[in-house]
Amino acid sequence: xxxxxxxxxxxxxxxxxxxxxxxxxxxxxxxxxxxxxxxxxxxxxxxxxxxxxxxxxxxxxxxxxxxxxxxxxxxxxxxxxxxxxxxxxxxxxxxxxxxxxxxxxxxxxxxxxxxxxxxxxxxxxxxxxxx
Numbered sequence: 001x002x003x004x005x006x007x008x009x010x011x012x013x014x015x016x017x018x019x020x021x022x023x024x025x026x027x028x029x030x031x032x033x034x035x036x037x038x039x040x041x042x043x044x045x046x047x048x049x050x051x052x053x054x055x056x057x058x059x060x061x062x063x064x065x066x067x068x069x070x071x072x073x074x075x076x077x078x079x080x081x082x083x084x085x086x087x088x089x090x091x092x093x094x095x096x097x098x099x100x101x102x103x104x105x106x107x108x109x110x111x112x113x114x115x116x117x118x119x120x121x122x123x124x125x126x127x128x129x130x131x
Contacts, residue, residue: 001098003032007114008123009074014098015117017075017108024108026075030062030099033127038064046103051079053106055113060103062093073106074117081105088105 002126003053005087006014012034037040043063053073060071082104086092093101108114 003098004096004120006120007074007117008120009072009117010126011072011074013072013074014027015074015089016116017111017114024111025080026077026106026108027102028074028106029097029122030093031127035094035097037100038062038067038069040065041093044087044090044093046082046087047079048082049079049082050088052110053077055077055116065114071103075106075108076110076111076113077106077108079104080107 001016008014010014012031015028018027041064055076057073058070059073062069083102
């Protein structure tokens, strides 16, 4: 996936929304900026399939040699798939945060929350401001 096509939360998670009939599923990950800030990743915890999430809710964490960072859901819905191979292969997250490094897929309950997410340009401006 190209980051220019994604939506971003201010907390550095991204979402790619795919629509299939009346259902919308968001593939969720963390941005390249967040991965670079964390540096050497050592541990990741992800939720179970079936867990209900609310936009802004913490659903997991990623740990680097310097900090533990919560991961927040940019959308509300139910976890329908988890990238179970990722916690044992954290180098995938660093190498391809917008592809093989995806974290979870969530069936969206309400698409209205998507309007609160940033487009790529606005997200880049936020990252520049954070330095």
